[in-house]
Amino acid sequence: MPTESREEQIVAAGRGKWSKAGVPHKGWQCVDIEDLGEPQIECGMCESQTIRYVHHMEHPNYPEVLEVGCICAGHMEGDVAAARTRESSMKSRTHKRKRWLSRKWKISAKCNPWIKADGFRVTVYRRGSGWAATVSSQNNSLVQHSRRNYKTEDQAKLAAFDHITRLLAKET
Structure with missing residues (x-):
């Protein structure tokens, strides 16, 4: 025992x-x-x-x-x-977050990095003097844009990852 x-x-x-x-x-x-x-x-x-x-x-x-x-x-x-x-x-x-930035991100027609993961598509892009992100479900039933700008592309990517983590936690 x-x-x-x-x-x-x-x-x-x-x-x-x-x-x-x-x-x-x-x-x-x-x-x-x-x-x-x-x-x-x-x-x-x-x-x-x-x-x-x-x-x-x-x-x-x-x-x-x-x-x-x-x-x-x-x-x-x-x-x-x-x-x-x-x-x-x-x-x-x-552990997945630690590998997030080193994953292979694709580049969109508008030259923005994007990736599909966990049933979502993440796109990061320049907004003003910083970076922002959009997280959308793969069926587009959910589309959310970051409310704030981030200083770097990597910060925007990590913020999107954290947002997906919160969305997934709400599902369970």
């Missing part, structure tokens, strides 16, 4: 908000997940674990969104497997 992880032991011990009155233990929903690049903030639920992958959890009977780690998120929503799957997907996206 596998031993419990440190995070599981912390939850079981009722550390942090797990032992505070007025903090719901179940019925939470993950509204976003992000990669901080390295472990750097404390889990908002157990208040014991330093986390890198942040699950943003929301509850109708709690006033704030809590930023928590994977195991706490899983217990809060009542589905540890779903939290692990969500975090695994984010880790995969992190």
